[in-house]
Amino acid sequence: MSFLSALLSLVLVxxxxxxxxxxxxxxINLTEKLSDFILTRRLLESANTIGPKTTTGYVGGNISxxxxxPLPDGCTGPIIFVNDYKLSSPCTNLIIxxxxxGREHLIYTINGVEHSVNGTRIDVCIFCTDHYECFVPAYFxxxxxxxxxxxxxxxxxxxxEVVITGNIDKDATLTVEVKNSSNVTIxxxxxxxxxxxxxxxxxxxxxxYQLTTVATNKAGDSNxxxxxxxxxVNMTADFNIESTAVKYVNDTVKVLFxxxxxxxxxxxxxxxxxNVESSxxxxxxxxxxxxxxxSFLLDLLMDQQQCVIVIELKTTKKEVIVDTSRISNIRIWPxxxxxxxxxINATLLNGVTGVxxxxxxxxxxxxxxxxxxxDSLHHYAIANSSTRLPNGTFNVFVYPLLSDGRSFDxxxxxxxxxxxxxxxxxxxxxxxxxxxxxxxxVGFIVIVLIGAIILIVxxxxxxxxxVRHGRIxxxxxxxxxxxxxxDEE
Numbered sequence: 001m002s003f004l005s006a007l008l009s010l011v012l013v014x015x016x017x018x019x020x021x022x023x024x025x026x027x028i029n030l031t032e033k034l035s036d037f038i039l040t041r042r043l044l045e046s047a048n049t050i051g052p053k054t055t056t057g058y059v060g061g062n063i064s065x066x067x068x069x070p071l072p073d074g075c076t077g078p079i080i081f082v083n084d085y086k087l088s089s090p091c092t093n094l095i096i097x098x099x100x101x102g103r104e105h106l107i108y109t110i111n112g113v114e115h116s117v118n119g120t121r122i123d124v125c126i127f128c129t130d131h132y133e134c135f136v137p138a139y140f141x142x143x144x145x146x147x148x149x150x151x152x153x154x155x156x157x158x159x160x161e162v163v164i165t166g167n168i169d170k171d172a173t174l175t176v177e178v179k180n181s182s183n184v185t186i187x188x189x190x191x192x193x194x195x196x197x198x199x200x201x202x203x204x205x206x207x208x209y210q211l212t213t214v215a216t217n218k219a220g221d222s223n224x225x226x227x228x229x230x231x232x233v234n235m236t237a238d239f240n241i242e243s244t245a246v247k248y249v250n251d252t253v254k255v256l257f258x259x260x261x262x263x264x265x266x267x268x269x270x271x272x273x274x275n276v277e278s279s280x281x282x283x284x285x286x287x288x289x290x291x292x293x294x295s296f297l298l299d300l301l302m303d304q305q306q307c308v309i310v311i312e313l314k315t316t317k318k319e320v321i322v323d324t325s326r327i328s329n330i331r332i333w334p335x336x337x338x339x340x341x342x343x344i345n346a347t348l349l350n351g352v353t354g355v356x357x358x359x360x361x362x363x364x365x366x367x368x369x370x371x372x373x374x375d376s377l378h379h380y381a382i383a384n385s386s387t388r389l390p391n392g393t394f395n396v397f398v399y400p401l402l403s404d405g406r407s408f409d410x411x412x413x414x415x416x417x418x419x420x421x422x423x424x425x426x427x428x429x430x431x432x433x434x435x436x437x438x439x440x441x442v443g444f445i446v447i448v449l450i451g452a453i454i455l456i457v458x459x460x461x462x463x464x465x466x467v468r469h470g471r472i473x474x475x476x477x478x479x480x481x482x483x484x485x486x487d488e489e
Contacts (some may be wrong), residue, residue, distance in 0.1 A: 034081040034123055039131035043069065043124075048103060051135030052124050056171075057113045058219035059144045064109040067124040067214065071104050075133075077126030078106045084121065110140070112404045118142035146172045146215035146222040153194075153213050155227045160200040162211070162229065168194060172217040178229070179207045190216070205231035205272065237261050237272075246300075246322050248351030251403050254322045255301045255309070258295050272313070280307040280324060303412065326352045326400040327415060333487035336420045340388035344384050346381045346398060348374055354381045354401040356408035359394050359419075367394060373405060389421040 034040070045051050051067040057063030069078050078096060080087045085215040087094060087108070110117055117140055125134035146169055153166040153174075168174060175190035178198065186209075187202055198362055203209060209229040215222040242258040259274075274288040280300045288296045300307060304324045311318050329347040346355045354373040360366055368387045375381065396417040399408040 013047075018192045026093050027088040028082065029088050031084040032086040034125070034132065034134070035084050035088070037132050037437065038124075041131060041133045043126065043133040045135070052106075052108075052122050052138035054139045054141070056111075056141045056143060058217060059113055059115060059142060060220070061113055062109055062111050062141050062217055063113050063142070064107060065122045065138055065140070066108075067106040068089070068099075068103050069106075069124070069126060069135075070102065072128065075126045075128040078104050079125050079127060079132075080106060080108055081125065082108075082120060083124040084123075087270070113140075113142050115142055115144065133450050141220060143169075143171070143217065145220040146217055147343060148213075148215045148222050150225055150227075153225055153227075155211060155229070157229055157231050158200065162198040163195060164192075164197070164213070165195040168215050169217065172215045172222075175214045175216060175221075177212045178202075179210050179212075203229070219265065235244060238316050239313050239318065240316055241320050242309065244322055246318055246324060246349060248326055248349050248400075248403075251409075253326070253349070255298045255299045255300055255322055255324075256295065257298075257311075257320065258293075259311075259313070260294065261313075275312040276309060278307065278309040278311075280304050280309065296371060302326060325349065326409075326412070327355060327398065330355075330398055330415050332417045332419065335418065337460070338388065338421075338423055340390065340421050340423060342385050342389075342396075342419055344372065344381075344383060344385070344398070348370070348379055348381060348400070351381065351403075352400050353403060353405040356399045356401055357385075357397070358397040358409065358414075359385075359387070359389070360397065362393060362395065371401065371406070371408075373401075389419070391421050391423055393418060393420045432488065 005099045020227055043051065048068070048070055050066075052065035052067045055063055055065065063489065065080075067078060071077060080094060087192065089096075093109050093111070095105075095109075095348065097105050099105050108122065110120075120140040122138045123134050124138075125132040127133075148166075148168060152168060153164065156163045156165070162178075164174075164176065172190040172191065174196070176188070176192060176196065176198070177185055178187040179185050187198060196337050211227045211229055213225045213227075239259045239261045242260050244257040245254045246253060248254075272290045274290070274296065276286050276298065277284060278286055279301070282296070282301065286298070288298075298309070300322075302324055303326060307322045307324050309320050309322065311320065327346050328349060331345045332342055334342060344355075344357060348354070352374065354371060357370040357372060358366060359370075367389075370383070370386045372381045372383045396419050397414040398417075399410065399412055399414045401408050
C-alpha cells in the first residue's frame with residue numbers, strides 16, 4: 001500500500017471519528033475463533049513491534065486500538081480478533097496499511113462508544129504457516145459521566161476558609177460555584193482537584209450561601225450536588241460573664257455586662273453575635289454583635305426584681321440575674337408616731353435621682369408631697385417628713401423621681417405604707433374662732449396672778465382677824481345676871 005493510500009485511509013478514520021456515528025459494516029466471523037487454534041505463540045514487543053494497549057473510553061466518544069508489526073516472510077496480517085472472534089474485512093472501523101518504515105500498521109476504532117463496549121477484548125495477531133502469533137490481549141473499558149454523592153464530597157466551614165475534600169475519579173475535575181441568598185454568584189472555578197479551599201474573606205458569616213459542585217470527565221458532567229454553608233458549624237466558644245452593672249439612664253434601665261471567652265475553636269469574628277433572651281427585654285429577644293471590647297449594653301424593662309437574662313454565643317449559653325428595681329428597698333419609721341413626724345430611707349438604683357413621697361388621707365385626698373433627693377455620695381435618699389401629721393392614719397406612697405429630679409413616674413407601682421399618728425394634743429384642734437385672739441404679755445399675766453393671790457391673802461387675813469376680834473369681845477363683856485346681882489348687894 002502506498003503512502004498516499006495510507007494517508008487517505010487515516011483521513012477516512014478521522015472523518016469517522018468526527019462523525020460520532022458507529023459503523024455497522026464490520027462483520028464478525030463466528031466460525032473462526034482465536035481460542036480454537038492450539039498453536040498460538042506470543043508476539044513479543046520490541047523497538048519495531050508494538051502491540052495494542054488497554055484503553056479507557058467514554059460514553060459517546062471514540063476508542064481505538066493501535067498496533068505496529070513487521071511481517072516476516074511466510075506470514076500474513078495483521079489480523080484482529082474482537083472478543084475471540086475474527087473481524088472480517090472490509091471494515092471502515094479497521095484500517096491496515098503498509099507504512100514507509102516497512103512495517104504493517106493497524107488501527108481499530110469504535111465510534112459513539114456505549115456501555116456495552118466495556119470489557120471488549122482485542123487480540124492483534126499475524127498468521128505464520130500454521131499458527132497465530134499474537135500480542136498480549138488489550139481491553140476496551142468504557143466510563144460514563146461521573147457519579148458523585150454527598151458522601152463523596154465533604155464541605156467544612158472554618159473560621160477563615162471553606163475546605164472541600166473527598167474522592168472523585170482521577171480523570172475527573174470539579175467545578176465549584178457559590179451563590180448568596182440573592183442567587184448571585186460570588187465564586188466560581190472549574191478544573192479543580194481535591195482538596196480545595198475557598199478564602200473566607202469572600203463570605204459574611206451573617207449571610208446564607210449555597211455551594212454547588214459538579215464533577216466532569218470526557219463523558220460529561222455529573223449531577224450537581226448542593227450544600228448550604230453555615231458558618232456556625234464546628235465553631236464553639238465557651239465564655240464567662242465577667243461583670244454586670246445596672247443603671248438608670250435617661251429614664252431607662254440599662255444593664256452593662258462584659259464577657260470573656262475561653263476554649264474557642266477559632267478566633268471570634270466581630271461579625272459574630274450573641275443571642276439574648278429575657279422576659280425583661282422588649283419583645284423578649286435581641287441580637288448583640290461582638291465588638292472589640294466585648295462589652296454590651298441592654299435596655300431592660302424597669303422594676304423587675306428577678307430579671308433573668310439568657311446569653312448564647314455559638315453553642316454555649318449562660319444566665320445572669322439582675323434587679324432592675326429603681327427603689328430596691330425602703331424603710332419608714334416609726335409607723336406609729338406620737339409627734340406627727342416620721343423618717344424615710346430609700347435604697348436607689350444607680351442613676352435614680354431620688355424619690356417623691358405622697359401622703360394621702362384614707363379617702364384618697366393628697367395631704368402633702370415631699371421630694372427627697374439622692375445623697376450624691378451614696379445610693380440612698382434619706383430625710384424626715386417635712387409636714388407634721390395630725391392624729392389619724394395616712395397612706396404614704398413612694399415613687400421614683402425621673403431623671404430631671406423634679407417629676408416622678410406616676411405609672412410606677414409605688415411602694416405603699418400606712419403611718420398612724422397618735423398625740424395627746426391634736427394640733428388640728430388649734431383652729432381659729434370667730435373672735436380674734438389677743439396676744440397678752442406674759443408679764444401682765446404674772447402681775448395679775450400675783451395681785452389676785454395678794455387679794456386672796458388679804459381677804460383671808462381680814463376674815464381671820466374679824467373672827468378673832470369677835471371672840472375677844474365676847475370673853476370680857478359682863479353677864480347680865482352678874483350686873484343685877486351686884487346692885488342687889
